[in-house]
Amino acid sequence: MLFALEVAISGLLSGIMYSLVALGFVLIFKASGVFNFAQGAMVLCAALTFVRLLELGVPFWIAAGITLIVMMVLAVVIERIVLRPLVNQPLIILFMATIGLNFFLEGLAQGVWDAQVHGLQLGIDDLPWEPLANSTGMLISIFDLSAALICGVLVASLGVFFHKGRIGRALRAVADDHQAAMAVGIPLQHIWAIVWAAAGIVALVAGALWGQRLGVQFSISLVALKALPVLILGGLNSISGVIVGGLLIGAGEKLAEVYLGPIIGGGIENWFAYLLAMVFLLFKPYGLFGEEIIERV
């Protein structure tokens, strides 16, 4: 029983790591209705830039700052070159454009830096948390706990950002209705650039945390594929939904891997999360917290 609890908790925490990546998707979908498939490549871009700067001897915080600036410039450039000419096109066209962007960014990041595996140390050890281990015997990693904490802070601050102040109001107006927002004088382009920059910041945090766990390399961009079930389970446009989705997917996946895996064969983590999300969606077609679209004829 204690073992099951331990598995569940470590699953919940690893689910939060998926939420971090899913958060980037939600931000962009919420503000522009674009399903941004390039989020994984953005995570790779941010992580590679950050780790290479660190290896060049740049101090930690300055490297983080430079990476942030790079991601913001990238956001503005993407908005200018890719999104602006595609305004008012069908969403599937924008979706395909982000897949093209995904290839482009993968090539760019690995072309500018390199395709080697880079170790990344954030100064948080991936070791069991001792007080808990001593009192109950459960092995829960400090790294996982810190990641969950960081994710919580990030979600809370983005929630505040979306609800308070001028920019927050403008963001919500754009999310609600592009044309109405433009009609009352909200600059759509600025808002999109801001949202992509915010997604870039989220990508940096996700890239740094995943980078320590997996090493910074190409496969880090595939984490986005693990984040997709989290995303649809929580709802495409709900910031708090990604946390709930991450918790459910993480715990479900770890428990299935431990208890179901030996029965039907290993390697089920590639698809189990999708199946879990699909079952939930059959009952709630717009995710747990997603906005329901009411169709009228």
Added chain:
Amino acid sequence: MLYREAGQFKTSYDADMAIFPIAQDRWGMIAIVVIAVVIIPLFTSDYIMGSLMIPFLIWGLSAIGLNILTGYAGQLSLGHGGFMAVGGFAAYNLAVRVPEIPILGTFIIAGLIAAAVGVVFGLPSLRIKGFYLAVTTLAAQFFIEWVFANFPWFTGGTMSMTLDTPSMVVFGYAIESTRDHYLLTLGIVLVLTLAAKNMVRSQLGRAWMAIRDMDVAAEVIGIRPLRTKLTAFAVSSFYAGVAGALYAFAFLKSLDITAYDLFRSFLVLFMIIIGGLGSILGSFLGAAFIILLPIFINVVAHNFSDQIKPDFITNAELMIFGGLIIFFLIVEPFGLARLWMTAKEKLRLWPFPH
């Protein structure tokens, strides 16, 4: 002047409903078929047939399948590579385990098995829509990949990842040379393309389009969403299955689950977007673009290969591929088929301005 319908009167309903109502289109189509059936096998090298034409035809067929589902019925799917894998593995197992069935029958049964799997994974489409559906179809892709990689029964009990496909015999004629493979592929693709073209012009195709444009409204005017969506999934997966079987038997001549990965699903999606959603012609134009683009980039890159590093070429290929796709979507979001439509409109008046 050269291309217009003036003077071609339709005197019966049959003539009005013909596939190619204009004589120029009919002659153009006949010319294309003659080139494909006679001139290419007689006058081109094995390289052109084996490395360009066969993959072009197979991916064109696969793109028709996805175009039926996404372009005509409006259900976005990212699991097409998975359905192709079902076709490939089904055909392999049938050919090895039941060699009595003729190879064409094997392909058809493989397509039907893929169709059945497609219907199962299409069931959620009745409740889940849009991007939510797209992500759930990824479940099909990953689940199918996992099944074929983890259960040795499907690979004939061996643990090896790559299997050679058995040789093919059609009506007593052994398929050996590249030319034979090309003609076999061409025959199957021609028949299925004609079938698809007629399907989308029929009551079934109109029902798909009604569902695509607005499924609630389609339901109100008496189109059954359950049956229509599931037939779209079934037909689409049938085409994917046959294309997957041909991909293994006629092109790779081996069976390997990594040949049907997620990247292929994206490639097919690119083909139909760049070619044109909801267009049979567009499926082939898109397939030609996507198949030829990497080859072209590769050839150009290798001309400079002594000056630049190989890993730079790989990354540059990715960047050029992604960049061209974005460029193309910006310039012509409705695809090559739309370009052809515009050209036809212009040709009707040319060379006179009115």
